[in-house]
């Protein structure tokens with residue numbers, strides 16, 4: 001029997017990587033050694049002191065029972081301490097911090113807290129697919145804000161039509177940005193806060209990459225900007241900072257009404273994250289930070305190999321200041337999908353077609369540098385040898 005799916009599932013955008021996955025499968029069957037630069041997931045293990053803390057906490061019987069769905073107060077305090085130390089932002093752990101089962105969970109669920117069916121939400125394009133996915137599941141309608149190279153991949157708020165701005169209930173932003181690697185400065189965030197106040201829009205900033213940065217650059221928190229707490233919240237997690245994507249623990253911080261609403265929503269659908277995992281995240285946030293610097297040294301070296309390699313083939317890319325992504329235009333005569341397919345065919349290298357992140361991503365591809373340096377070197381050598389010089 002095949003049951004009729006609910007409209008909200010049917011309305012989700014189509015899965016764009018099916019064709020690429022087919023080509024990968026064919027190549028693998030033919031015995032080709034595929035190198036994937038497609039997935040953004042740290043390959044470096046979680047730091048040892050975090051694992052040790054988790055191992056210890058797993059054995060504690062008190063941790064075997066249901067946790068609080070909003071997180072232990074000590075966990076929320078650790079998040080607040082991290083914000084104080086890293087961003088000089090003061091947060092009340094009782095009212096301005098909520099634990100999440102990874103930030104993705106909160107990003108998907110915030111739409112359910114603030115959007116009614118038919119409501120408008122401002123979503124960056126290209127962008128992390130969960131912003132529109134969560135909103136569509138809640139019955140809302142995304143209005144896509146184009147992120148273009150000319151504007152440093154920051155949305156042009158002045159270009160949003162007045163009637164859209166008036167209707168919009170919420171806006172998603174994400175800097176340092178996936179997939180473009182772009183970063184935002186204080187002036188941009190100030191503009192966002194002004195816009196949000198004028199049109200009464202809840203700003204949801206995703207800061208997943210705040211600790212993945214290079215060349216002395218320190219990403220800001222949206223919460224550092226005066227007025228941010230009045231209009232918004234910030235999502236983040238230990239996933240990218242401490243190589244903990246599999247552990248599933250994150251947070252939302254900021255506006256106490258919004259934090260409370262998200263927590264209230266969650267009490268109805270989940271029972272929080274395993275306390276041993278919360279303790280592990282606390283060890284990451286409050287423990288030694290040298291692993292973060294060591295990670296960034298590794299990513300910086302890999303980034304340089306990719307950018308220098310592509311530039312030697314004819315690209316003209318700048319080195320991103322943050323994230324583990326390189327966002328690049330496809331050569332003349334290609335679409336995102338046809339170039340991705342071409343690179344697998346010619347070089348056995350997987351890149352992500354940019355249109356998977358939205359219409360504005362068409363004409364681009366994303367490379368993720370979360371595999372060992374030797375494999376990245378090999379990937380670039382194969383591309384140089386089998387694709388050669390490109391034109392735009």
Ligand SMILES: *Cc1c(COP(=O)(O)O)cnc(C)c1O
Pocket residue numbers: 040101102103104105128174178206208236237238239240245248249250
């Ligand atoms: C990886 C990533 C996240 C983090 O997700 P978690 O659920 O915290 O692991 C959030 N936003 C973006 C844009 C990401 O790339």
